[in-house]
Amino acid sequence: MGRFGGALIMQNALQIAWLIPLFPLLGFLINGLGRKQLSKPMIGVIGSGVILASFVMSIWVFMQVKGGNTHVAEYFDFIKVGTLKIPFAFQLDQLSSLFLLIITGVGFLIHVYSVAYMHEEKTEHYGRYFSYLNLFVFSMLLLVMGANYVILFIGWEGVGLCSYLLIGYWFKNNEYNKAANKAFIMNRIGDLAFLIAIFWLIAKVGSVSFDTVFSTESIGKLSATDITVITILLFIGATGKSAQIPLYTWLPDAMAGPTPVSALIHAATMVTAGIYMIARSNILYSMSHVTMNIVAIVGLATALLAATIALKQNDIKKVLAYSTVSQLGFMFLALGTGAYVAAVFHVMTHAFFKALLFLGSGSVIHAMGGEQDIRNMGGLSKKLKTTYWTFLIGCIAIAGIPPLSGFFSKDAILLSAFEHKEIGIVLYGIALFTALLTAFYMFRLLFITFSGKFRGTHDQEHHLHESPPAMTIPLIILAALSIVGGFVGVPEVLMHGGDRIGEFLSPVIKPHEGAHVSHSTEYALMALSTGLVLVMIIAAWFKFRNYQRTDATGLGKVLENKWYVDEFYEKSIVSPLNKFAGILNSLIEKYVIDGVVNGVGRAVNYGSRQLRLLQSGQVGSYVLLMVLSILVVFVLQFFLRK
Amino acid sequence: MPINYYIFLSIALFCIGIVGVLTRRNAIIIFMCIELMLNAVNLLLVAFSKMHHATNATAGTDGQIFVFFIMVVAAAEVSVGLAIIVMMYRNIHSVDVNFLNRLKH
Amino acid sequence: MIAVLLILIPLLAGLAAFFVKNERTVRSWALFSSLITLAVSLLGVAVVKDAKYLAFQGEWMGSLNSSFSVKLDGLGQILCLLNAVAFPVIFLATWRSQYKNAHNFFALMLLTQAGMMGVFLAMDALLFYFFWELALIPAYFLCSQWGGPKRIQVTFKFFVYTFLGSLLMLVGLLYIYFHTKDRSFDISSFYTATLTDKEQTWLFWLLFIAFAVKMPIFPFHTWQPDTYEQAPTATTMVLSGVMVKMGVFGLLRWLLPVLPLASYSWGDVVSSMAVAGMIYASLIAIKQDDLKRLVAYSSIAHIGLMCVAVFSENKSGMQGVMIQMFNHGINIIGLWIVVELIERQFGTRKISELGGLAQKAPAMAILFVVIALANIALPLTNAFVGEFLMFNGVFGSVVTKYNIWFTVLAGLSIIFAAVYTLNMIRKVFYGDSNTLTSAAQDITMNEKLVLGIIVVIIFWLGVYPQSLLGITNEFTDTILKKIDVTILFKKN
Amino acid sequence: MNALIISAVLGVIMMFSGILLKQKNAVRNIATAGMGVLLVVNILEMYGMSFFRINTEGMMHFDRFSLLFNSIIFFSTFLYFILSARDIEKTGSYYAEYFALIFFILCGVVLATSFESLLILFLGIEIISIPLYILTGSDKKNLKSNEASLKYFLLGAFSTGLMLMGIALVYGATGTFSTGPVAMPDGKPGVLLIAGMMLLLFSMSFKVSAAPFHFWTPDVYDGAPTVFTSFMATIIKAAVFIAFIRLFYELFGSMQPQWQIWIALITAGTLFVGNITAVFQQSVKRMLAYSSIAQAGFMLLSIFAMNADAKEGLLLYAAAYCMATIGIFAVLIKMSDYTFDGFNGLAKRQPLVAGTTAIFLLSLAGIPLTAGFISKFYMLKAALATGRHLWLVIFAVLMAAVSVYYYFRVIQAMYFKENHEPKVIPVSKTFKWILAILAALIILLGIFPDLLLNWFYF
C-alpha cells in the first residue's frame, strides 16, 4: 500500500480511509496480545484512543463526502476465481460515512464510559474486554465500509462473533455462555439466508460489488422473482442480525453482557446493521413490492410484540432490550414503506437516546452494586441526579415529544406508514399504538426506578452514589445529542429545507415516492401522536409514581413471560431436533449403518462355521460329494446345455 | 462287436467299482473296487485300440501299451497302498475307514 | 526430479528410522527429514516453474506399459504442500507424547507420508494403486500398535473396509486399461479411453466406492469415528488431515476426467448421499461426548461438502475444493493437537468431565477457539473462503437440477456446525472449573508455537486466499475442459 | 531332460547315502548340494546346454515355459531344503529315503511339466503321488499322519481311476495319446471327447484341490508332518497346475467353449470354500491348508483365461506362492503350538522372524509391493482380458478381501497381542538370514516382476 503511504501528506482523506478500520484493529491486537503486560489506564487509553482516532478520520471523511466526492477504493483481490472477482474494496459515500460517524462517535463515548464502568475487572480481563470492543468496532466499520456484499458479510459475521464473545464475557457463568451461543446460532440462521442471497446474485449477475449489482444492466439480468427471492433472503439475514420476528429472541438474552456492550452492540450499532444493509440495497428492494410489504409487516409486528412484552419486564436492561427490538421494528416498518431515509434517520437518533438510556441504566446498576431488578429500586432521582436527568431526556426522546430527536424520526416513520398506498391507515394505527406503548413502558421504567421511595436493601441504600465523571460525561454528551440530533431531519412542513439528512443521502437513496399527504393532515398526525403520548406519560405517572410490587396475573403474566415464545421454540424446534439427533446417534448409526458392516463380517464367520461341517472327515462322504458333483455337471453338460 | 457294447460294459464295471467305493467301509475292499475301476478302463482301452486299428493299420498298439503301463502303475500302487493299510492296521487294529475321523472341519 | 525427491526423502528417512534405537534422536531425525521435505515441496510449489524439474518418468514394468511417472501439477502441489506442512507440525505437536519403541512409530509415520506423496504425484494408474496401498499399510500398523484399547478390531475393520474398496478400484482400473487405445496405464491414455455409457456406470461405482470409503462419504463412514477415536492422536492427525484427502483427490484425478459421462449422470446421486451425510454427521456430532468422535463427525460433514462441490463440476466449486482440502487439513490438525494436549493433561476426552479451562489455560483456550471458529468457516479464516467458493459452486452448478436444494440442505450443516462447535467450546473451556481441571496448566512454548503457526496460516489464507487459488487455477481449468458435459455430448 | 535324469540319479544316490553315511549332516548336505546341481543343470538347459541326447519325440517336450517353471520349482525346493532340511530329519528315522523320495517326486514334476503324451502325464502324476502317500504317512507313530496318508491314498487312487477313464475316452475319440490339439471332424467335439475332457478336468481339479474335489486337502495337509505339508502345498501344487494348464491349453484349447464355464464355476467355488472356511480355523496349519485351496482358486483363473497373460501370471504366481508359503511353513515348523495364539507376541521375541513372516503373509494376502500382489494382479488381468464372466473377477476380488481376514489374524497375533508364557523358539542365524533373503526376494519380485518374466521371453 505504498501509494497510500504517500497519501498521508496529500489532503484527501478518502485515499487513506483504510486507516479508519485499521486503528481499531491495531487496538485489538495491542490490547489482546499485551493484556497481561499493559496497565489498566494504558489499556483504557489505547482502547478509546484508537476509536477516537478513527472518529476523527470519519469526520474528515464525512466532510469530504459532504463536499460531494465519493470514492470506491480497491486494495487487492480477495477472491478471484474464473469470472468471479471479489475485490477487497471500501466504498465511501453518504450512507457509509454517516454510519461511520455514528459508530465511531457513539463507540468512542461508550469506550470512555467503559473505562470507568469496568475498572473492577482484573487487568487481563480488562484488556480482553477492550480488545473485544475494538475488534467489534473494526468489524462494524468493515461492515459499513465494504464495497460489496462479501466484505459486508465479513463484517456482518465479525460483529456477530464479537457480540458472541462479549455476551459471554463473564465466561464463568454458564447462563451467559448459553445466551452467547444462542445469539451466535440465531445469527447463523440469518447468515445462511444472506449467503444464499449472495450466491444467487453471483449466479445471476456474476458480481457482488454494489456499484455493479445496482447498475441498470445487471438489474436487467434479474427477473422479478429473482429480485423478490434475493431481497427476501437478505431480509431474513437482517431479521437475524437486527432481532426481528422470528429471530429476535436472542437480543434480550444478550443483555447478559456488560451494560456498555449492550449499549454499543445491542442498541446503537450492530443491531442496526440489518437496516444499513437494506438501505444499502434499497434499489433492489424498491423493485419488489412483495418484499417491501413483508418487511413492513414483520417490522410492525415485531415493534408491537416487543412493546407489549416491554410493558411487564422488571429487569431494567430487559425493558430497554425489548424497547430496542421494538424500535428496530419501527425502522423496518420505515424500510418496508420505502422511507429508507427515515429508517436511517431513526437509526441515528435511536443510537443517541438508546445508548444514553443503556448507559444510564448502567450507571444505575453500577450504583446499585449490580442490582438490575427495578422492583428493588425507586427514588433514585435524589441520589443520582445526573443519571436521572439524562435518563429522563432519553425517555422523552424515545417517547417522541417534540422537539427532541425521537420525535422527528418517529414522526417521519409514522408518516411514511400512513402514506402506504394500500393499507396505510392500518399500519399507521398500529404504529401509533405501539408508539404510545413505548412512551408508557419507558416512563413506567423511569418512575419505578427513580421516583417513589427506595425498595432495596440497606447497604445498597447507603452505598448509593453518583457514578464518576468518566461515566456521567458521556451521558451528558449523549443527552445533548438526543436533544438536538433530530434537527438534521426536520420535516418540510415545519421548516423548508429542514430535511438535511434526506438531501445528504439522496445520491445513495432515491427519495421515496408515496402518496404525499397534504400539510394539514401532516400537522394533524403530529398533533395526534404528541397528544396521545403525553396522555400516556401522565397515565404512567399516576400508575407508577409510587410503585408497590404486585404479582402479574392473566395477560400480565403472559407478557411477563414474553408470550412464551422461547418456550415455544424450545418445544417445537430445539428439543425435537435434539431427539432426532439422539435417535440417529444411538439407533441408526449404531445398529443400521454399523450393523450392516459388522453384519457382513458376522455373516462370513457364520458361513465359515457352517461350511467347515462339510469337511466331515469321512472318506465315504467325500467320495459321495465328488460323485454327486460329477453327476450334476454331466447332467448339465449333456442334457441341459445347448 | 459294436464298440458301444464294450463302452457300456466297461462303464458298467467302472460304475460298479464306484458304488463299491461308496458303499463299503473296509479300506481293502474299497481299494479292490478301485482296482476294478482300473480294469474297466483297461478293457475299454483295448477295445478302442482294436477299433482304431480297424480303420488305420498303424494305429492301436499305443492303446494296449498304455494298458500295460496302467498295470505297472497299479502294481506299484498296490504295494504302497497295502503297506499303508497295514501300517494303519498296526496302529488302530482296524481297516474301517469310518475310524478315520480324527481330522475334520 | 522434485517429485521424486518428495517421495524418496520420507521413504528413505523412514526406512532409516527403523534402525535408530534412541528415542530422542529418532524424534529429531523424523522432524528434520520432514522439514527437508517441506523445504523441497515449497521449492516445487513456489520456486521451480520448469516442468522438466517437476515431472519425472522412469522405466518400470515395461511388460505392462506401466512406467514410474510422477508429476507435480496444481493438484499435486497443493496436496503435497499440505502433506509436507502437516508432518513437521504433527511431530512438533506430539513432541512430548511418549511411544514405546518410538523408532518404529516414526518410521511408519514417515512411510505413510511417502505413500501419500506418491498417491498425490502418481501419473500412472498402477503406480497410483501401489502408493494408495503403501499409504494404508503403515497407517494400519500405527493404529493397531499404538492405539487405544479397542484398537485391534477397530483398525482391522478400517483396513478391510478400505482394502476391499481399493481392490474394487483395481478391477476398475484394469478394465479401463484394457479399453485404452494403447494398452497403457499412463494417465493420458486413461483420459482418452473409449468406454460406453454402460461400462462407465459400473466402473464409476467400482472406483467411487473406493474413494467414498476413504473420504468417507455417508454411508461408508462407519470405520472413521472408531478409528479416529482409537488411533494415536498423531496418526489421527495424519488420517484426518491428509489421508482423507486421498479420496477427494481420487475423485478429481481418477474419476471425473476418466469417466466424465458417468460422473455427470450419477453426480446427483452422489451429491445427495454426501448432503445427507453432512446433515447426518452434523446431527450426530451434536450428540457426541468424546472430543475425538465429535471432531471425527464434523470432519465427515466437511468432506461431504467437498464431495458435493466436486460434482458441481464448475470452476468455483473446484477451486473451493482445492483450497478447502488444504484448509481442512490444517484446521483439523489444529483441533487434534488441542485434543491431544487436553487428553495428555487430564487423561480424558469426555466433554462432560471437562470445563472451565479458559481460566487456567487462556492461551490454549484462545488458540483453540480461533481454530474452532475456522472450523465453522468464520469469515477472514481460511475455511470461509473454501466453503464460500464451494457453496457458490454448488449453487451455480449447471450439471444438476437440484443445486438450490443441495445448497440449502448443505447450508443447514453450517448452522449445526456452529451448534456443536460452540457447545463444545462452552463445555470444555467456559463455565467454572471442576476438580479435574482446577489444576490445569497452560500450554508450553513449543505447543504455543505450533498452534501459532496454524493460526497464522489460518488467517493468512483467510485474508489472502489467492496465494493458494493461484496455484490450482490452471489445473482446474484443464480438468473442467476434460469433463465439460456439453462437449462430451457433442462427441457422442 | 537334464533335470529328469539328474534328479533320478540323485534319488538313487540318496538311497545309498542312507546306508553308507552315518551322520545326518552329510546326508543333508549332499541333498542340498544335489538340489543346487539340479537347479544349475536345468538353467543350463534353458540356455540350450542339454547333456543327454535322447529322443523324446511325442513323449516329452522341454520348452521355455516348462524349463523356466522347473527352475522355479527347483529353486523353491532348494530354499525349502535350506530352511527345513533339519526338520525333515526329525520326522522319522529314514531321513535319507525321504530325500530320495523327494528327488523322485521332482522327476515326476519334470514329467508333469513337460509331457507331450497323456501317458507321460499319467506316469508323472503317479510318480508325484505315490511317494507323497508315503511322505504323508512318514510319521508312523502319529495316528493323524496315518489317517492322512490312508485318506490321501484312497482318494488319490480314486481320482487316478477317473483320470484313466478320461484318458481312455479321449483315446477312443481321437485315437491318440499325444497332446496335439484335438482333431474335431465336424467343428464341434463329440460326446466321447467331452466326457473324457470332463473326467480329466475333474481329476486334475482333484490334484490341485479345487472345489468340489478339495476335500482331501485340509485333512491331508493337516495330518501330514508339517515339513512335508509345506512341500505338498507349494511345489507339488504348482507343478500339477502346470500340468493342468498344459493339458487344457494344448490338448483341449480348441474346446474352450465347452469347459470355460465349468472352470469358472469351479474357480468361484474354490475361492469361496477356501477363503470362507479358512476364516474360522483355529490352527494356523489348517488355516494354511484352506488358504492353499483359496490360492489354488486364484491360480485357476489362469486356466480360465487361457491367454499369454495367464501363462506369465501362473509363473509369477507359482514363484510368489511357493516362496511365501515355504517361508511361513518354515516358521510354523519351529512353533511349539500351531494355534493362532502360538504366534502371540512373536514380534517381541523374534523381531526378524516376525517381520519376514509378516511379509510372507502380506504377499499371500496380495498387498502391493509384494510378489503376491503382482501375481494376483496378473491373474485378474488375464481373466479380464477374456472379456467374459466379469462377475468371476469381482468375486475373486471380494474373496481376496476376505482372505485378508485370516492372514492378518496371524499378524495381529504376532504384533499386537501379548504372550503370557513366552516360549523361546530355537532358530539359527542362517535360518534368519535365509528368511530375510526370501522376504527380500518377494519384495523384489513384487516391484520388478519383469526380472522373472523377461526370462520367459528374452
Next chain:
Amino acid sequence: MNVTQILFWFLSVLALFSALMVVTSKNPVHSVLWLIAAFFAISGHYILLNAQFLAIVNIIVYAGAIMVLFLFVIMLMNLNKSTEPQKNKWLRLAGAVAGGCLLLVFVAALKDSEVNMRSAEVNTGDIGLIKNLGKELFSTYVVPFEISSILFLSAMVGAVVIGKKE
C-alpha cells in the same frame, strides 16, 4: 449268433456278476475271489480281442500277484469272517443310487457317441501279439518304460519306509 458273440455275452455277464459280488459279498475273502473271477472274465475279453499279451499279463500280474497280495493282507489281518460292521443304511443307499445314476448318465450320454457306428473287431488282427507290442515298447515307448523304473524305485523305497517295523 455265432460262438464269439456267445462268448462275449457270457464273459460280459460273468464280469458284471462277479463285479457285483465283489461289492456286495460280506466276506472280504469272497470279494477277493470274485474279483479274481472278474479279472479272468476280462482276460477272456482280451483274448476275444486278440490281445493275448495283455490277457496273460493281466492274469499273471493281477490275478496272480496283486490279488494274492490282497489275500495275504486280508489273511494277515484275519478279516476272513465278515467282520465289517454295517455302514449307515442311508449313506449306502445314497452311494448305490449315485453310482447307478452315474451309470445311467454315462450310458445315456455315450449311447450316440461319435464312434457308435464303429466296432472293435474280434478274434482278428495281430497288434495284440507280444512281438508287435515288444517292438513298440522298446522303440517308441522306451522312455516311459525307463521312467516307470523310477516309479518302481519310489514304490519300493516307500514300501520299505512304511512297512518296516522299528
